[in-house]
Amino acid sequence: MxxxxxxxxxxxxxxxxxxxxxxxxxxxxxxxxxxxxxxxxxxxxxxxxxxxxxxxxxxxxxxxxxxxxxxxxxxxxxxxxxxxxxxxxxxxxxxxxxxxxxxxxxxxxxxxxxxxxxxxxxxxxxxxxxxxxxxxxxxxxxxxxxxxxxxxxxxxxxxxxxxxxxxxxxxxxxxxxxxxxxxxxxxxxxxxxxxxxxxxxxxxxxxxxxxxxxxxxxxxxxxxxxxxxxxxxxxxxxxxxxxxxxxxDFLGAHEVKTGEDNILFELIQRPGQEDMLSRFALSTGVPFEVVWGGLDRYVDSIAGSFTLSVSRQDFDKVRAYLEQSGMEWRNL
CATH class of the missing domain: 3.40.50.300 (P-loop containing nucleotide triphosphate hydrolases)
Structure with a gap:
């Protein structure tokens, strides 16, 4: 030293x-x-x-x-x-x-x-x-x-x-x-x-x-x-x-589009949290598409976000689960 x-x-x-x-x-x-x-x-x-x-x-x-x-x-x-x-x-x-x-x-x-x-x-x-x-x-x-x-x-x-x-x-x-x-x-x-x-x-x-x-x-x-x-x-x-x-300006903006029959939302995974994407899939059983995102390393921790697309008819079920589970998410 x-x-x-x-x-x-x-x-x-x-x-x-x-x-x-x-x-x-x-x-x-x-x-x-x-x-x-x-x-x-x-x-x-x-x-x-x-x-x-x-x-x-x-x-x-x-x-x-x-x-x-x-x-x-x-x-x-x-x-x-x-x-x-x-x-x-x-x-x-x-x-x-x-x-x-x-x-x-x-x-x-x-x-x-x-x-x-x-x-x-x-x-x-x-x-x-x-x-x-x-x-x-x-x-x-x-x-x-x-x-x-x-x-x-x-x-x-x-x-x-x-x-x-x-x-x-x-x-x-x-x-x-x-x-x-x-x-x-x-x-x-x-x-x-x-x-x-x-x-x-x-x-x-x-x-x-x-x-x-x-x-x-x-x-x-x-x-x-x-x-x-x-x-x-x-x-x-x-x-x-x-x-x-x-x-x-730093990263370049990205635009995510979806059809009229679908709704976009973002699921956020903080350091130390379990694989939230798998948890969401297993718990809801709702079909979804990952249209953007992933996990990154920040110094010594792993975190990231996923932009998901689900059908409008499934979104009420998805919202109820997200609010009940305490997952961090936001509407897009």
């Missing part, structure tokens, strides 16, 4: 992030409009939406790389806008960040890339060396210590970038489309590493992504942005299962 860097403890004791009524404009065009988001200490939180939604701009506001026009943004109770100069630089050293294209120093080997931020801040060489060795072990690159970036795969480069981002013992790790340039198998391994870091080090991770699999595999909570506005926020499975339309 990687611990704190001896002699240079982090300044952020906790890492709760509170964003209130935040507005941001570029050249007179509003890109963030009245954003309100809470990110609790130790969470893995996703900022999701299509390109241009404003999610990367919001991420950069968190560590002061972007200013904002009005509103407030507190990290561990400290207002970002109140910090200037050396205070802001010290604050930023407690927040790690990784990017889509790795941003490694191409002429420096893996060891020197990870060492770089500690060297810039004048850390004791022996202590910093021990930290690099710890981080190489954490990201499983102990055999690549002397390799140059051009000798690494995309996944290995991102592991180096993650190790470098952790060098200063941050309490927060910001990830800006960190897996969008990687293939699915490598993406899965990087997401596994991020979850391991969150679990072992207790670091708050904020992930900007437009990839549905990243959200479902990694995030506990998300905020959905569209055209600079917050559309929804909450637990990942709740946002997906509520099917309120807020994810249409």
């Amino acid at each position: 990687v611990g704190q860097l001896e002699g240079k403890p982090t300044e952020l004791v906790g890492s709760g992030i509170e964003i209130r009524d935040l507005f941001k404009s570029f050249g007179g065009r509003e890109v963030l409009s009245g954003i309100n988001v809470n990110i609790t200490d130790g969470d893995i939180f996703g900022l999701v939406g299509v390109s241009g939604a404003g999610k990367s701009t919001l991420l950069r506001c968190i560590n002061g790389l972007e200013t904002f026009d009005r509103g407030s943004l507190h990290v561990n109770g400290v207002e970002i806008r109140s910090m200037r100069g050396a205070t802001l630089r010290k604050f930023r050293s407690n927040i790690g960040m990784i990017f889509q294209h790795f941003s490694l120093l191409e002429r420096k080997n893996v060891y020197d890339n990870i060492m770089f931020p500690m060297k810039c801040f004048g850390y004791n060489k022996a202590v910093a060396d021990a930290r690099v060795k710890e981080l190489l072990q954490l990201v499983e690159l102990t055999d690549k210590e002397k390799a140059l970036p051009r000798e690494l795969s995309g996944g290995q480069k991102q592991r180096v970038a993650i190790a470098r981002a952790l060098a200063m013992n941050p309490r927060i790790l910001l990830c800006d489309e960190a897996t969008s340039a990687l293939d699915p198998n490598i993406t899965k391994s990087i997401l596994g590493l991020l979850k391991k870091i969150n679990k072992e080090l207790g670091i708050t991770i904020v992930i900007v992504t437009h990839q549905m699999e990243v959200v479902k595999e990694t995030c506990n909570n998300i905020a959905v942005l569209s055209k600079g506005q917050l559309q929804a926020a909450g637990a990942v499975q709740d946002i997906f299962l509520e099917n309120s339309g807020h994810l249409n």
Whole structure:
């Protein structure tokens, strides 16, 4: 397990992030409009939406790389806008960040890339060396210590970038489309590493992504942005299962049609519930068609929904059963 860097403890004791009524404009065009988001200490939180939604701009506001026009943004109770100069630089050293294209120093080997931020801040060489060795072990690159970036795969480069981002013992790790340039198998391994870091080090991770699999595999909570506005926020499975339309831009809307003699309804299966589709079929004996839906994995739990079509003449029986059984459902 990687611990704190001896002699240079982090300044952020906790890492709760509170964003209130935040507005941001570029050249007179509003890109963030009245954003309100809470990110609790130790969470893995996703900022999701299509390109241009404003999610990367919001991420950069968190560590002061972007200013904002009005509103407030507190990290561990400290207002970002109140910090200037050396205070802001010290604050930023407690927040790690990784990017889509790795941003490694191409002429420096893996060891020197990870060492770089500690060297810039004048850390004791022996202590910093021990930290690099710890981080190489954490990201499983102990055999690549002397390799140059051009000798690494995309996944290995991102592991180096993650190790470098952790060098200063941050309490927060910001990830800006960190897996969008990687293939699915490598993406899965990087997401596994991020979850391991969150679990072992207790670091708050904020992930900007437009990839549905990243959200479902990694995030506990998300905020959905569209055209600079917050559309929804909450637990990942709740946002997906509520099917309120807020994810249409992100996922693409689907239209389900049925004949005039049929009625559509949605049956929802939460984590820990039994196979509700089989239970419904066995208990009602009513013929039905599954026209949309299925089960998905959300981090370590299984949940989903099914859009069913039944005949109008059977629907009264179906409704009575659903209300009596306590199953979660809604008319469409």
